[in-house]
Amino acid sequence: MDPVRATYRIDVPPGEGRARAEALALEQTAELPRAAVGSESARAFLGGVESVEPAPDGAVRATIAYPAAATAADPAQLLNVVFGNAALLDDVTLVGLDVGASSAATLGGPRHGIDGLRAAAGVEARPLTCAALKPMGDPVEALAQRCEALARAGIDVIKDDHGLADFPGSPLADRLDACAAALDRAAEATGRRALYVPNLIGSPRTLARGLERVVEGGAGAVLVAPLLAGLPAFRELARESPVPVLAHPAWASPRVAPETLLGTLFRLFGADAVVFPHAGGRFPFDEATCRRLADELRRPVEGIRPALPVPAGGMSLSRVAELVGFYGSDTMLLVGGTLYVDGAGLEERARTFVRRVADAASAGTGRPT
């Protein structure tokens, strides 16, 4: 079986890099000094340092190969081996991960992928448009009105804000019904039905019940925050979900590079699409990070479907052409609060968003992906 290769940035002078990498390889496996690992079978589980290189900024980049046997073909144990104790070290960041073919097959990746999400949304080739229902605390009827307005404007995918839980005053089941009716009304006017994506949040059993309920209620996709659920719990849900699962980045750790956490890991653990902040919005992601993240979601991996990048996080309508140019057509642009600047103009601004994406796509600013 292929080893699991993890690359770390270690913030030490290059002269200390080799020793620190060797210590890390032991920390993540035997948790003992090498001399104290007596048996051959235990030595076969040890991580091995494959390379140690100076990074451009003076830190060190080290790659460690872990025997696949150490991961026990278990998703949680894989996380544990590549970064369990390492997370407690303040000078170590996980910056790259290649789990190899056997672990990739075990994890499984997206069940639906980009094609599945496109099919659910009924959009073949161009970039998709996405808007969010908000804010938390609003009555179901108000959210459903907004859902109808966004659908009338031609938005492809209307997702719950990730803060919309199953509130006693505006329960998930009611929201689902009201939004389904809203989409029906809009579809009569437009001839096309938007995809409503309810948010699921909770403990594993709550998530499982929620998924069953919203799929019965006609939801064509769901939103889940994998790091709130726990990545192994997220995977359990995503791999069994009959509808595509969008992943939200809430509760991300900076000790894992965004492209590795939200890109490599979210995809391997089953996200069909991943929401993340694009550069220049409310969150400190730069363009190079966003490029690597989108590449990790879409690059060809044997046996693993690609996942759709969903750049978001404070995008304005004036940036639509730029974003389509940056991400190409296999992407979904998510504009959130920008559409809400005043409540009355929601539908009109959503129309502008939809038109600009169509214009950018037909103008060919979308690079081939």
Next chain:
Amino acid sequence: MDPVRATYRIDVPPGEGRARAEALALEQTAELPRAAVGSESARAFLGGVESVEPAPDGAVRATIAYPAAATAADPAQLLNVVFGNAALLDDVTLVGLDVGASSAATLGGPRHGIDGLRAAAGVEARPLTCAALKPMGDPVEALAQRCEALARAGIDVIKDDHGLADFPGSPLADRLDACAAALDRAAEATGRRALYVPNLIGSPRTLARGLERVVEGGAGAVLVAPLLAGLPAFRELARESPVPVLAHPAWASPRVAPETLLGTLFRLFGADAVVFPHAGGRFPFDEATCRRLADELRRPVEGIRPALPVPAGGMSLSRVAELVGFYGSDTMLLVGGTLYVDGAGLEERARTFVRRVADAASAGTGRPT
């Protein structure tokens, strides 16, 4: 219902603190500018800034009160509200959390607590001793031999390394049986049975099956890493576990202060004992952090049992008296690799550990707790 109060460190000059805190209160709830929150019901869900103070080092400490309604009485949504999107901001750290009586009652805290763990280990008042079975990859028989040696030496609690998964070559079920037999043999010699604590790792269903199996097999406690499982999944397990649950800190995020993550949150989510690195070992925790962490685990909270601090992380036998003095008697000292320096001397070094803890406890170096 009491609000949920979260305190953040924001790394901005004090003059920008108020505006950033106000923006954070909105980011975590409506995800909209305040002016765009139109309805009274949505405004009732908004976070409110209670205080903004300069921190000694030039940053800012801000406390935000979130209405309990925003958490929907859901453990995952509580995490989302206090730190979901905030985790993506590189200058914000969650440094304190007071969830209030109603959310504390919802979360429930430890099912067994310090008293339950003491009862399981058969240790009434003194500090407990704990050693780890390692390394991963060793055959079950070798691990069981070590288990017997540690039990003969009088160690109270013998836990799996958190890297011991359910390996095909050394399955959890076999390890459980072999260690139970080892403890029986040791008990014949010593007249007292040590507590063996198997490690559970995996997706929610794997954890649930594992718990059932090890409890049937006679395990008196289990070890779980809440951040690998996901805190909501951990809670589901811990609140239903018939035996105490030890929590391991693997995969911790530095964006949440250790005392808040491993102290406040682990306890609220059901950990009966929490393993964490003590100052001066292999991990960069300082004494002040460890003090606050232990205080968070043990301080009186209405309706929530206290949890046992388990300092670890590269402790040497020469530090036993110091550690007993630092943590007092309601603690469990975990010495891991130090006992393994050479395999032949494991039992003898474990005896030294046990004797030193007994000496320190009877010499009264344990401060009252």
